[in-house]
Amino acid sequence: MIEFDQVTKRYPGGTVAVDDLSLRIPSNEITVFVGPSGCGKTTSLRMINRTIERSSGVISIDGEDINDRDPVTLRRGIGYVIQHAGLFPHRTVADNIATVPKLLGWDKRKARATAMELIERVGLDPKLADRYPAQLSGGQQQRVGVARALAADPLIMLMDEPFSAVDPIVRHQLQEELLRLQRDIGKTIVFVTHDIDEAIKLGDNVAVLRVGGKLAQFAPPAELLANPADDFVESFIGQDRGYRALTFLPAADLPLEAVPDELVIDADGKPAGWRVDGEVKPLGASFQRSDSLRAALDSVLTSPVGHGVCVDEGGKPVGVIGYAAFSGALRR
Numbered sequence: 015m016i017e018f019d020q021v022t023k024r025y026p027g028g029t030v031a032v033d034d035l036s037l038r039i040p041s042n043e044i045t046v047f048v049g050p051s052g053c054g055k056t057t058s059l060r061m062i063n064r065t066i067e068r069s070s071g072v073i074s075i076d077g078e079d080i081n082d083r084d085p086v087t088l089r090r091g092i093g094y095v096i097q098h099a100g101l102f103p104h105r106t107v108a109d110n111i112a113t114v115p116k117l118l119g120w121d122k123r124k125a126r127a128t129a130m131e132l133i134e135r136v137g138l139d140p141k142l143a144d145r146y147p148a149q150l151s152g153g154q155q156q157r158v159g160v161a162r163a164l165a166a167d168p169l170i171m172l173m174d175e176p177f178s179a180v181d182p183i184v185r186h187q188l189q190e191e192l193l194r195l196q197r198d199i200g201k202t203i204v205f206v207t208h209d210i211d212e213a214i215k216l217g218d219n220v221a222v223l224r225v226g227g228k229l230a231q232f233a234p235p236a237e238l239l240a241n242p243a244d245d246f247v248e249s250f251i252g253q254d255r256g257y258r259a260l261t262f263l264p265a266a267d268l269p270l271e272a273v274p275d276e277l278v279i280d281a282d283g284k285p286a287g288w289r290v291d292g293e294v295k296p297l298g299a300s301f302q303r304s305d306s307l308r309a310a311l312d313s314v315l316t317s318p319v320g321h322g323v324c325v326d327e328g329g330k331p332v333g334v335i336g337y338a339a340f341s342g343a344l345r346r
């Protein structure tokens with residue numbers, strides 16, 4: 015766990031970039047710092063690896079004050095990914111990735127083998143290993159940046175707007191890959207973005223900061239969407255928060271109604287459609303208990319009779335729901 019305890023950063027000249035910040039960043043999860051430009055996100059992030067020194071308060075990692083650690087060793091144990099990847103232009107992809115292993119004195123063969131393994135892990139073609147950064151697309155460069163940060167197998171990864179400089183489609187892919195990668199590696203990731211949608215998509219927890227470096231709210235995405243702490247958080251989240259919250263809430267608690275006779279069941283016991291005025295109409299989408307409320311609502315919206323079908327893992331119907339099931343869903 016990384017803990018901020020009443021941390022303040024005052025730059026020479028008097029700007030208070032971070033003001034009395036206290037929060038606990040859980041291990042093995044993604045925590046996102048989000049907020050408008052100048053609210054102190056980068057400053058907060060960089061105080062963790064001491065590339066910026068705090069003015070007061072304490073930042074600790076697993077209970078140990080980071081100021082008691084040697085900054086160089088501290089930094090080697092913390093991966094760091096920035097916008098535009100920040101790759102060394104005169105080093106190949108493999109050599110860029112092997113930067114920290116080499117600094118740590120690994121032999122060449124081991125460093126190369128680790129680089130090749132990471133190239134595949136972040137979804138890059140191994141043929142790119144001997145290219146230079148300028149010969150890669152923006153999205154590929156970011157993947158190399160992530161691979162480089164992972165090379166020494168750090169417990170913590172700091173990511174500062176890593177996906178901001180690529181187009182929306184590549185950005186979406188990189189976000190998906192980060193989530194996939196994180197399911198395997200389970201690092202403690204602190205991620206900075208100004209994009210609330212990115213924060214909600216990636217974060218297990220989201221810290222919303224306001225200008226002046228004050229924490230406005232620290233909560234999981236579903237909680238943020240359902241219960242914004244104040245008007246600032248609400249307006250920062252933007253429109254459709256009720257609808258967006260459905261993605262994070264489980265369908266498991268929805269009250270199911272009995273399967274009605276109008277549901278047509280095929281020879282395998284699976285739902286095949288709805289009988290409406292003597293005709294069989296297509297079923298629409300079905301959902302499982304383990305899906306989100308969004309999937310459940312989709313099943314209602316796509317049903318010809320306004321009833322979504324809940325199926326078990328074998329695809330057999332266990333009950334149905336109507337629109338009324340969603341009333342008050344966010345207030346539970």
Ligand SMILES: Nc1ncnc2c1ncn2[C@@H]1O[C@H](COP(=O)(O)OP(=O)(O)OP(=O)(O)O)[C@@H](O)[C@H]1O
Binds near residue numbers: 049053
């Ligand atoms: N080296 C510095 N010297 C003086 N003031 C600074 C310095 N670095 C940042 N600041 C100021 O501190 C405040 C917070 O900056 P910071 O870069 O942490 O914000 P941010 O939320 O990451 O912004 P952005 O989204 O625009 O990158 C800003 O007002 C900024 O101008």
